[in-house]
Amino acid sequence: MAKGFNWQLGREINYPYEPKRPKRQFAVVMDLNKCIACQTCTIACKTTWTPGRGQEYMLWNNVETKPWGFYPLGWDVKLLELLDGDKKTVFDAPEGERILGWKPDDLDWMYPNIGEDEVNEPVDIGTVIESFPHPIWMFYLPRICNHCTYPACVAACPRQAIYKREEDGIVLIDAERCEGYQECVKACPYKKTMFNFVARISQKCIGCFPRVEEGLQPQCVITCIGKIRLMGFINPPEGARQENPIDFLVHIKKVALPLYPQTGLEPNVYYIPPINVPLRFLRQMFGQGAEHAVKTYMAMREGKEPELQAVLHLFGSTPYIPHSFAVGPNEVIAYDEKGKEIVRVPLVEPLQYRPHKDEKLD
Ligand code: SF4
Ligand code: SF4
Ligand code: F3S
CATH class of the missing domain: 3.30.70.20 (Alpha-Beta Plaits)
Incomplete structure (x- = not known):
């Protein structure tokens, strides 16, 4: 062997x-x-x-x-x-x-x-x-x-x-x-x-x-209504790139975990565990990293992980495969393999105020 x-x-x-x-x-x-x-x-x-x-x-x-x-x-x-x-x-x-x-x-x-x-x-x-x-x-x-x-x-x-x-x-x-x-x-x-x-x-x-092969994400990824999926390419931890969204989620933030890693296969679908589920169940599915992943996600909900929140905005935002990303004050931008911009997603929902017909705006 x-x-x-x-x-x-x-x-x-x-x-x-x-x-x-x-x-x-x-x-x-x-x-x-x-x-x-x-x-x-x-x-x-x-x-x-x-x-x-x-x-x-x-x-x-x-x-x-x-x-x-x-x-x-x-x-x-x-x-x-x-x-x-x-x-x-x-x-x-x-x-x-x-x-x-x-x-x-x-x-x-x-x-x-x-x-x-x-x-x-x-x-x-x-x-x-x-x-x-x-x-x-x-x-x-x-x-x-x-x-x-x-x-x-x-x-x-x-x-x-x-x-x-x-x-x-x-x-x-x-x-x-x-x-x-x-x-x-x-x-x-x-x-x-x-x-x-x-x-x-x-x-x-x-x-x-x-x-x-055409630089596009799979059908199941781009059609996802809940925008829960992102496809890309992962590096082993020693080659992880901070600006690669998959490396960022798996290796840098460690919020996305493999399913039953103990099989030994090194599976390449990574799951952000659900925060409503008791840890003992999550650990048997996703390993010991489940606690850290849940804590980090909870912190994000309190506004303490803005970069992570920005990367999650890329899910379901583009049919193209993102190879890198950058976070600006109001948006997250993804780039293709050649460094060309493929999508720019606002981090805050734009708000339009439409006055009543009798109301005058300054
Ligand atoms: Fe089906 Fe998704 Fe696999 Fe494509 S990547 S063949 S849509 S399961
Ligand atoms: Fe199973 Fe797919 Fe892994 Fe083959 S590559 S062992 S089909 S999960
Ligand atoms: Fe091999 Fe599976 Fe076909 S074992 S022969 S690929 S059914």
């Missing part, structure tokens, strides 16, 4: 192939304080990429309610059992096996909305909740493929049909090479490769690579 350094875990992990970081790495940040589960992202992805036969059940982007929702059924509960706390990564498999994993049953995919809008425990009608975190809570978790730095799907495929692109780190299945062994379905701890029963091959989120 080769070794690779996983910065999310701060240690080396086992990996079946000699790991090589791509030239740049696709990454998405999602602010869970703002998701309203309107499923616009789900439908945008579905109508763009998976409207075909054999893809009826397939949601490359899904939004599930925590704590009781999951697609496929129980994926996260099974994952935690498999990892035995955080003692193992999925690459610490017993002799003769490549990856620790399991294949969902066909029926496990049939309830994408299970648990939707259900709170953690029964609540009396008329209950008023005023304290943080909330004693009664739920939140929405949108999920896509994490385009992992150490993809379990790549590691598991006996046909070497899955590959990670050098130019942007997007993970793709080669439909010509795939023979439908479904080892990738078994291996992905996030259950983001799915089997097409008609084409007899596996398929997965393609990171909207034709858009990314």
